[in-house]
Amino acid sequence: MADWDDRTRQGFGSVPRAGGDVASRTTYDAGLRKYMLSIYNYMTSGVLLTGIVALLTAQSGLAYTFASGPLMWIVALSPLAIVFAMSFGAQKFSQGTLQLMFWGFAFLMGLSLSTIFLVYTGGSIAATFFATAGAFAGLSLFGYTTKKDLSAWGSFLIMGVIGIVIAMVINIFLQSAALELAVSILGVLIFAGLTAYDTQRLKNDYQRLRGTSWEGKSIILGALSLYLDFINMFLFLLRFMGAARE
Numbered sequence: 204m205a206d207w208d209d210r211t212r213q214g215f216g217s218v219p220r221a222g223g224d225v226a227s228r229t230t231y232d233a234g235l236r237k238y239m240l241s242i243y244n245y246m247t248s249g250v251l252l253t254g255i256v257a258l259l260t261a262q263s264g265l266a267y268t269f270a271s272g273p274l275m276w277i278v279a280l281s282p283l284a285i286v287f288a289m290s291f292g293a294q295k296f297s298q299g300t301l302q303l304m305f306w307g308f309a310f311l312m313g314l315s316l317s318t319i320f321l322v323y324t325g326g327s328i329a330a331t332f333f334a335t336a337g338a339f340a341g342l343s344l345f346g347y348t349t350k351k352d353l354s355a356w357g358s359f360l361i362m363g364v365i366g367i368v369i370a371m372v373i374n375i376f377l378q379s380a381a382l383e384l385a386v387s388i389l390g391v392l393i394f395a396g397l398t399a400y401d402t403q404r405l406k407n408d409y410q411r412l413r414g415t416s417w418e419g420k421s422i423i424l425g426a427l428s429l430y431l432d433f434i435n436m437f438l439f440l441l442r443f444m445g446a447a448r449e
Contacts, residue, residue: 231413238409238422239347245426249309250433254332256313261320270318282311289427298419305423312434319438323445331444335437342395343429346402356400363393383442390439398432401425 260266269278285308289301296304319328346353367386374382405425412418 234413235406235409238413238418239406241422242405242425242429245305245423246429246433249305249426249430252306252309253313253316253434256310257317257320260314260317265314266317266321269314270321278311278315282308282315285311286427286431289424293420293424296420298423301420301423305427308427309430316434319441319445322448323441324448327444327446328441331437331441334444335433335440338395338440339398339433339436342398343402346399347406349399349403353400353403356396357404360393360396360400363389364397367393387439387442391436391443394432394436394439398429398436401428401432405429 260269268274285304289296289304289308293301367390370382370386374386405421405428408421408425409418412421
């Protein structure tokens with residue numbers, strides 16, 4: 204944080220003091236790149252684990268057991284419980300425990316998402332996955348490089364998430380095709396915005412967390428945030444791009 208404060212007081216057009224500020228900024232940039240790369244590595248590995256588990260579970264026929272009955276609720280709610288535990292109990296858990304929880308979460312999500320292979324064709328799922336990956340990469344790059352402050356998006360996007368969750372619950376009873384379409388469109392837009400917002404937030408978090416005991420934990424929690432953005436954007440996009448199985 205001090206590196207950037209000192210640079211601001213100098214003025215962006217001024218010449219840095221010989222050696223010191225240039226070396227300090229170089230070190231900061233290298234640390235930031237390593238920090239963000241660690242987040243992306245965790246996030247990507249988590250998504251791949253989920254995809255592999257989902258595919259193998261579907262091929263084995265176990266997905267049918269998760270599509271209905273008591274196991275459906277256990278598999279569906281267990282990942283949510285882990286997310287809440289990681290988010291609200293991070294101070295109590297060690298970095299190693301958070302890592303295990305993250306991999307457990309990704310595995311359970313794979314079991315839960317295996318049921319999409321019962322609804323959509325494998326080709327359309329793959330096409331949607333790669334489309335999501337491309338969109339995610341572009342949106343995350345925007346969030347990382349933009350000079351625009353995206354912090355004001357946070358409250359608006361979180362309210363949007365709450366709104367679509369409420370709308371989805373209501374539509375369980377209404378079964379409205381129009382409402383489902385609206386929720387799907389808003390879902391894609393909201394999680395697209397969250398991808399850019401979370402990327403910038405994580406980048407800014409490095410300024411205050413680097414060198415602290417929280418830096419390692421924040422990498423895992425950051426990967427969890429981006430993972431959730433990716434998976435939710437994928438699921439909402441699948442409603443448009445997914446071809447139903449015959």
